[in-house]
Amino acid sequence: MARIIGISGSLRQGSFNTALLRAAAEVAPAGVTIEVRTIHGIPLYDADVENGPGIPEAVMKLKDEIASSDGLLLVTPEYNNSIPGVFKNAIDWLSRPDADIARVFRGRSVAIMGASPGRFGTTLSQAAWLPVIRTLGMRPWLDERLLVFEARKAFDQAGKLVDPHTRERMVKFVEGYCAFVASRAG
Numbered sequence: 001m002a003r004i005i006g007i008s009g010s011l012r013q014g015s016f017n018t019a020l021l022r023a024a025a026e027v028a029p030a031g032v033t034i035e036v037r038t039i040h041g042i043p044l045y046d047a048d049v050e051n052g053p054g055i056p057e058a059v060m061k062l063k064d065e066i067a068s069s070d071g072l073l074l075v076t077p078e079y080n081n082s083i084p085g086v087f088k089n090a091i092d093w094l095s096r097p098d099a100d101i102a103r104v105f106r107g108r109s110v111a112i113m114g115a116s117p118g119r120f121g122t123t124l125s126q127a128a129w130l131p132v133i134r135t136l137g138m139r140p141w142l143d144e145r146l147l148v149f150e151a152r153k154a155f156d157q158a159g160k161l162v163d164p165h166t167r168e169r170m171v172k173f174v175e176g177y178c179a180f181v182a183s184r185a186g
């Protein structure tokens with residue numbers, strides 16, 4: 001069984017990105033699971049905390065989950081045409097200390113998807129993740145893109161992905177990424 005850790009980069013209760021991640025987890029094909037995680041509980045990065053009390057418990061837990069997984073799925077909102085600070089902050093914590101980057105990130109399969117109420121569906125925030133992924137030495141899966149635009153129309157009030165065309169694209173994306181992860185998990 002291959003295991004993917006999906007992280008939504010939004011703290012919002014009614015988040016479209018968390019809803020998108022849940023929808024992806026529901027359609028993971030046989031032999032692959034997508035576990036839904038958020039960035040709740042991760043404080044602002046502070047080197048004095050790292051060098052004093054140490055890496056926060058929520059960060060340690062997520063690091064260990066990623067380290068024991070077969071792949072990572074970043075589900076990113078877009079703020080001001082880039083990565084939301086709260087999400088980047090979480091990945092920055094997860095990349096500490098440097099000596100642990102190899103265990104947590106290096107060589108790990110990663111895919112990016114995202115949703116926004118606008119017309120471009122996180123194009124620029126997804127692109128902004130690429131240098132971060134490269135820096136951490138991850139192995140991106142770039143065969144498909146999933147940009148969920150006009151998210152208010154795509155999801156219903158309960159956060160269910162109801163637009164059939166978006167759903168079809170999401171399923172194709174998830175199947176493609178899961179096949180990639182499963183093939184690398186051996």
Ligand SMILES: Cc1cc2nc3c(=O)[nH]c(=O)nc-3n(C[C@H](O)[C@H](O)[C@H](O)COP(=O)(O)O)c2cc1C
Pocket residue numbers: 010011012014015016017018077078079080081082115116117118119120121122
């Ligand atoms: C500070 C800020 C900047 C934003 N900038 C963008 C943007 O550049 N592009 C975009 O499509 N949406 C932008 N939005 C709208 C977000 O896409 C929208 O709030 C979305 O619902 C956030 O994702 P979530 O539903 O997962 O919380 C911005 C929202 C905030 C709060």
